[in-house]
Amino acid sequence: MTEPLIRIEDLYKVFGPSPETVMPMVREGRPKDDILAETGHTVGLRDINLDIDRGSIFVIMGLSGSGKSTLIRHLNRLIDPTEGAVTVGGVDVTRLTPPELRDLRRYKMSMVFQRFGLLPHRTVLQNVAFGLTIQQVETAGRNEKARKWLRTVGLEGYEDQYPAQLSGGEQQRVGLARALCTDPEILLMDEAFSALDPLIRSDLQKQLLELHRRLRKTIVFITHDLDEALRLGDRIAILKDGALSQVGRPEEILLSPADSYVEAFVRDVNRARALTVGAVMKAPVRRLTATTIGGALAQMRDWPGTFGYLFQDNRYRGVVTQDALKDADSGSDTSDHALTGLAVRGPTLTPDISLQDALPVVLESAFPVPVLSRDGGYTGILSAKDVAGILAGADSTAMGNGHATERR
């Protein structure tokens, strides 16, 4: 295992005039409201422990007031913790001197804000180059880089506009380009897409995923929207009242919520859209590796089913049924060419498509559909029965809800 890039250990944050005095109560686990009523202190974060891997998208999700924005601001220390450590690349951020901290913010991390935070009196180009201006890079160099990033986010030609002349989505693209322009290792995104229309938000999510695939930056993304979290996150942490409820991969959160709070969130999610084939597929079975019809028949004899998936030279050839093999076996042609000829080239899936898109394919296929990785490797299978099971879980809860509301 490689070291995580960001490690948060035993992090506490209490807001108020003298947080230290309240810490014993917080550690005892007294409820937030009690502490507020008794001492006038607000518990922002409580016992946070997180590891964030290099190159991953880590989503922190919670409702407003859950402390997610407070948490992300501890990473670049826009907020100082009451207790605990935040380690970035082996360096404890909480111990940095002001100049060291500025260097961290200039070169290692940059941030995208919910309400964009663009400079209204500067042009788009100057805004994108802002981080480099702070670093005192000379004008020609920073403009060249800024132009490159503007092109990347699809805003070429907008260089001399002012932010007020742009739509919300365009402004946030400028915000994203500004954050990328300093070439940081880590991108902090604080509800970056929450202020945008659903369509534009979806656009930007797609663009972010593409950028991430290309650049492999570590992204810490804050959101209150579970659909967004599931779409973007390699891992998701769910915050409630300043404490972590669950940390895990999207499908873990979706398929085995840790407590009733997470469950309540998950209930409303469109599973077919949120889950990918890769998350729900079963382990690959019935891989026919034989080169002759006789070999194939022998291989199939040990299996419960009456068909197999034929792979030759690591390439998927199609489904071969026992009946077809038996028919052919009585003939004389036993070359491997003959075996290939028996394979019926059916539909296949890739792990990254959503269940929603996979559903028609799976339903129309007579056999469970093999899932192939991008390079053609056999990684799993998905049957209509599997899919039905996953979606039924969601459907039954939804129906239960319906009855409950009706009765009321």
Added chain:
Amino acid sequence: MAEQSWFFEFPEMDRADVVALRRFLDGAYRDFSRSYGDAIETVFNPLLFFMVWFEKLLLGMPWLLVLAALTGLAYWASRSAKLTLAVTAAFLLIGYFGMWDDTMRTLSIITVATLLSIVLGVPVGIMMARSDRMQNVVTPVLDIMQTMPAFVYLIPVVMLLGIGKVPGLIAVVVYAIPPLIRLTNLGIRLVDRDVQEAAVAFGATPLQRLLGVQLPLAMPTIMAGVNQTIMMALGMVVIASMIGVQGLGQPVLKSITNQYFTMGLLNGLAIVAIAITFDRVSQAYAKRSQRHLQGLQGD
């Protein structure tokens, strides 16, 4: 009866004590001004030289050149032909009615007072915006400066520095600087938190944040402060003329004592003309330079 007199009459301080207090304070200030007056005057000498130089410049130049410069300035700042034409007409009329030299003198002291107010006021406003404690200390001082009758603080200034341009300038600045300080403070405090946070998140130093974010974004408000300062300085011109400041105030003062109605009116109108000129031109400039913010103002 004597027992209850305090009930009907305010229990005043003893008369002798009042006299003693007055003597003490007056004496102390007189001693202070005698021993340090000269030293303090030398401190203000550079300012005096600058004022004299600027006044001589305005008076020494051919009037056509000054008028051309004023017209050019008005057009550069406002980009409005109508406004520029009005400014030219106003100054032509002023000259025609024989008030050119006094107007130049007034322009010179207003310019110097405004510059001095900006140099002193903006940093004070910035400091106030940075610390609540500073704000709590400075605000009552500004209240005093704005409400204390000008004549009251003219007394110690004249005692210290005598009669002339420098005490006049000080009186004008004391009176005119508070709105600029207040509005600088307000402007910086109103700068969007998100933008400031963004600057910090990108590693800006406090100075980079001030110069790159806070001051530019507070500029419309600060400009409103400058505008107010100019207006108040112009209002102070007549009072300052009582302690020897030359310009349009002196004929007004003469008119009051001699009941020259027309002379008073004309000079008063000249002051109004300058005030309106400064106001419209500076506002047009501010509006023009903030045009790109228009979309945001709706948010």
